[in-house]
Amino acid sequence: MNQTPDDQSMALASGIAAYESKQFSRAVGLLRPLAEVGEAQAQYRVAIMAQNGLGMQPNPLLAYRYMHAAAVAGLGLAQHGLGFMYLEGECTAPDPQRAAAWFRKAADQGLAGAQSILANLYEDGRGVPQDPAEAARWRALAGFDER
Known part of the structure; x- marks a missing residue:
């Protein structure tokens, strides 16, 4: 075509x-x-x-x-979607580290949902080192003060 x-x-x-x-x-x-x-x-x-x-x-x-x-x-929504695929093991094997990396790319583009999920990952130490300060920073960027 x-x-x-x-x-x-x-x-x-x-x-x-x-x-x-x-x-x-x-x-x-x-x-x-x-x-x-x-x-x-x-x-x-x-x-x-x-x-x-x-x-x-x-x-x-x-x-x-x-x-x-x-x-x-570079499509932020797709980076967010791919993060979920890796986080939940949908359409691919679960890989929390890859999930965190893709959520970070989407979060860096200002997607509040990805920022919030990244905050949760840092809070729980899932795919990234546990880091309450980094969790709080991402949560604030997402516009959320509490989990």
Whole structure:
């Protein structure tokens, strides 16, 4: 499929709109070709749909592949999502250290949810050394004073 940049932008916008309105089969059809060519926003959404069986059969390998690609591309939401995959052992083996590293990347982009989770990881010493001061710092950045 040879699309112009304008065609790709239109397909991405339409695919995101379909995704947000829960028209998942349509979203898969519009976003998957874009995910295949490296569009991070499309990769992230296709990963969510593949992970949860929305508009397609659940496909953990595809979910991981696209979430990882979008995270490596720098998409904060995908970094957060990949952190959860590693933390919970969804679509990949559990790895708290890798989870913490991906949450840190998302937290550094200002995602409050990732900052809060990172605070909890430091509080519990899960994937990172236990460090109450670092936990408090991340919690404050997230806008939370208490756990």
